[in-house]
Amino acid sequence: MNFFNIIFQPSGKRGKFQEGKTVLEAAQELGIGLESLCGGEKSCGKCKVRIIEGDLSSFSEEEAKWITDSERREGYRLACSVRLKGNALVFIPEGSLVQKQVVRKEIVTHKVKRNPAILPYLIELHPPSFHDPLGDFDRLQNALSTAYHLPTLEIDYPTLLKLPYVLREGNWKVTALIWMEREILDVKASMVNEIYGLAVDIGTTTVAGYLCNLMSGEIVATKSMMNPQVIYGEDVMSRINYTMTHPDGLEKLHRSILDGLNQLIEKAIEDIHLTPKDIFELTVVGNTVMHHLFLGIDPRYLGVSPFPPSLNLSMDIKARDLGLKVHPSAKVHLLPIEAGFVGADNVGVLIAEEPYKRNENVLIIDVGTNGELVLGNKDRLLSASCATGPALEGAHIKFGMRAAPGAIERVRIDPDTFEVDFKVIGEHDLKSKTEQTNKAKGICGSGIIDAVSELYRCGVIDKSGRMQNKLPSPRLIIVDGRPEFVIARKEETSIGKEITISQQDVRNVQLAKGALYAGAKLLMKKLGIKKLDRVILAGAFGSYIDPEKAMILGMFPDCDLKNIHAVGNAAGEGATLALLNRGKRWEADEIAKKVEYLELTIEPDFQQEFIEAMQIPHMKDPFPHLRGLVSDELLDQ
């Protein structure tokens, strides 16, 4: 077997690889963030690279789908398709590099009753004597039992090993940190005023961590990062697929999220003079696949009907068993899974939003690559999962990109002149308004929703999503015989060409929103609900969707606009609540069992509902609350 050198430009990273490796595999092994939405399945076209020189496998049919003839002449190839036959020098264009996500995972902090799982117990012991030679642990146990009426305790093994030293160092006056009145996690030869915990939301794309002082209930740091698994595939199905097609795939995905979390932990503590050993507990939410990959459980059975998880129940595990670099005795609490893809993240949303305490009917939509829906009130709750596809996150869209610097995230179109006003995410964050002069690189999810909604409102596309072939505006252009609408002109972009919304983009958005709408509709039918009292748009993404535009697009059935709210990262908020108040864990266990799961794909009405919901806003359903926002003419089409 031969080995060849490969050098990547502009980074200059290089390595020696076996004959037959793909350029994508080589890039991944070198840690280069080359986009690969489909996980190397040749189905997304995002991993375009330019071969400067080198001996490689010949151009394939699959590549021809993504590489134009002129690109081909310049040396462009798909990195996932091209295999090494000799040394190679490869250039990665900016558009193929994974961008640093602008992470929007701030959570709305509720007033939460503080009742953490770990509490400190200050205790003074009588030193051993000939007449009382009891063992150190027994002595501690008895004293705690007498002073605090605690039951029989366990002690974590590493803590047992240090106990004799700490008792003597503290002159028999120590603080025991006890988890759930059950297990001694640590013993300190001093008073303890601060115990920290970390709430973690593992999103398919973004991971967010909320570092909390368990004693005060305060969130002391919020940090987030891209899920490092993204290089192995953009959505949950491509990650499942990666584990099935690579012998070490499961291990790689498992290690990459844990390595990522260890980095996140370092980031969370860096500004506040803590060490990782100050973190005694983590609460974790994520969809079912993220949950399984975090634990290292093979997710393959989640990928085939009837999609059973390995466990639904919540779980407590030692952080060290996972290799998390926190306190050696720290615990990890995973919230329970509802069913199928409706995972612990949705349970987090539920305990944050508490629909089970409401009288009115509320629809909660957790928007993401996989959409999750919950509908109901205190009497009954139904959940469902929709494969919305990644369009609402900017993938499978011609100029789609993540919510990263350079992404168009707000679009407004003048219905008379068809002139476009848009807003670009700045280098540092959206918040710094001064950065809005940046040139556009692509268009992210909220921009796509805005754009399609506006195209409909302005009559550029009709109810069925068909784009007009002619328009009294140079914004409408014809590419390969099909119309596209120019959102950003060439001089407004950094990519040397205009950014458009294509007919295909509109179709992809319709598929996504149609799935959500159809799901919501089926849930309403099951519960016998005719009208939504309230809609909550959750998700890291959710806080930036414009509720009005979303309803014009028809992401969900009609609802009074004042009762539609974007609540931000409710899943992360749920994890935080569970960290600060153990009562929320029992609430989570209860609600995860109580929520009824509806498998949409086997509902006989699903196809019909889906077809009707693909229209904008809907084929048949009335939208009285859109009167005045959209012309009557359009609504009555």
Place this chain on the structure above:
Amino acid sequence: MNFFNIIFQPSGKRGKFQEGKTVLEAAQELGIGLESLCGGEKSCGKCKVRIIEGDLSSFSEEEAKWITDSERREGYRLACSVRLKGNALVFIPEGSLVQKQVVRKEIVTHKVKRNPAILPYLIELHPPSFHDPLGDFDRLQNALSTAYHLPTLEIDYPTLLKLPYVLREGNWKVTALIWMEREILDVKASMVNEIYGLAVDIGTTTVAGYLCNLMSGEIVATKSMMNPQVIYGEDVMSRINYTMTHPDGLEKLHRSILDGLNQLIEKAIEDIHLTPKDIFELTVVGNTVMHHLFLGIDPRYLGVSPFPPSLNLSMDIKARDLGLKVHPSAKVHLLPIEAGFVGADNVGVLIAEEPYKRNENVLIIDVGTNGELVLGNKDRLLSASCATGPALEGAHIKFGMRAAPGAIERVRIDPDTFEVDFKVIGEHDLKSKTEQTNKAKGICGSGIIDAVSELYRCGVIDKSGRMQNKLPSPRLIIVDGRPEFVIARKEETSIGKEITISQQDVRNVQLAKGALYAGAKLLMKKLGIKKLDRVILAGAFGSYIDPEKAMILGMFPDCDLKNIHAVGNAAGEGATLALLNRGKRWEADEIAKKVEYLELTIEPDFQQEFIEAMQIPHMKDPFPHLRGLVSDELLDQ
């Protein structure tokens, strides 16, 4: 810092060591079994080596205590005292090599009610469907709960990871191995007819393992080995000392017993076609120091008054947390500790002998380097620990050695001719009578007890232990002005000289037996007992002590000879019982709390009792049951 080469003969082992290392340290690092009873403290004189050539530290005062002038001229040194200043070639004489112990740890198998901690549950599940998409673990849990009325179970993390595969491999019919109706240790895609466990007795000198089929209650293999910690010191105090004087001492002792147990496990399974993964549970007993070193707990506080252990309570821990190579989910159950040095081994003795179920008063003596005593009946039990010293195990005796091939283990002296009849342990085992023609190398504990007892019975030593200066026999010789009695003549030995019992040897035996007797006497006083109904001699050693000789020597107060029993390794038997019947664990927990510990060293009468008990059989106490065995003249001295 300079490094020098050292070569050991006759093995030829060699290595490079830093200037200033002792020859003993070098030998230990090379894994050479050089005797070191005191753990390198220059106080046993057992690590004699001959320097063939080399540049070493000069002869010290301490060495002069152990090396005669003629030996010094031949190049003899103490390996623990001599430090490297250059390269060296060192010869280790046979007498300084650790011998392969003849291990006598057979246990008397009782009829025991079988009630192991781990039971197999065969269970058939409904496969998941769209209408029942419950998670794998929840599904298993529910099925077990329905079929067997089991409570909420935990599942060990590695088992959770394999569960999805096993359920499908077994076509949803599997066997769950459940510990204490609490934790699923493993799930197998087949029927399970055999589950194995290992009962382990970690003695200071010998480690014994009893491999049991938990389903049948049968002991399928009995294996033993020398405790590999022996090279770091012979008794518990020298091992505590080793951990305190070497920065990595605790880790070394901890690792060495675990490595040893992993070897023992391999030995236990080798003949019966099992793998280490077939072992699902271990029960462990050992004295308090062995218990602590097994767990890796610093034993230093056991070495200073009031000698509190780190814990008294029994404990369950994952075998993998200790690095034991058995089933990845296997459990280890450590029996509880009574107090101070009266450890889990004594608890094992108690649950094997069950004095707490007797009406009559029984004295149990567990003979070892540290002697443990229990006295009482169903109403009350007292325990005590005696620092007997290693004399009864053959150390601190001029020609003392362990019960290894070449050791004299039985001695009979003709009271008229003073001729000696002795028996030597054969190469293979005592059981093979054909080996008794072996030449003697030294004298082990039971031989020493026999010899001193016989010397007294024959009038060679008097009640006070003083040896006669003259005797009408060439057996009495004078060495350095002091009398010694020849047990084996030069031509009967393999060491080129006669084997004798010296005056000092008699004194050391008197110290040991005096401590046991005084301890027993104080326990009798505390309980208001005038007369022993029964004496049980336990210990791996115990089964080979001749009860008659032991009573003549005065190891314990007078008792009817027919009520004195040697029961073999009762500690190991207790561990086995606890393995096969979980009820014995609760019995152990109860009795460990109930037994009252008497710290002998702070009893005001101890010194007086000890002085009186040093006489043979005792200064004052009558021994009516020795009438006829020992001349009236001697008894009435």
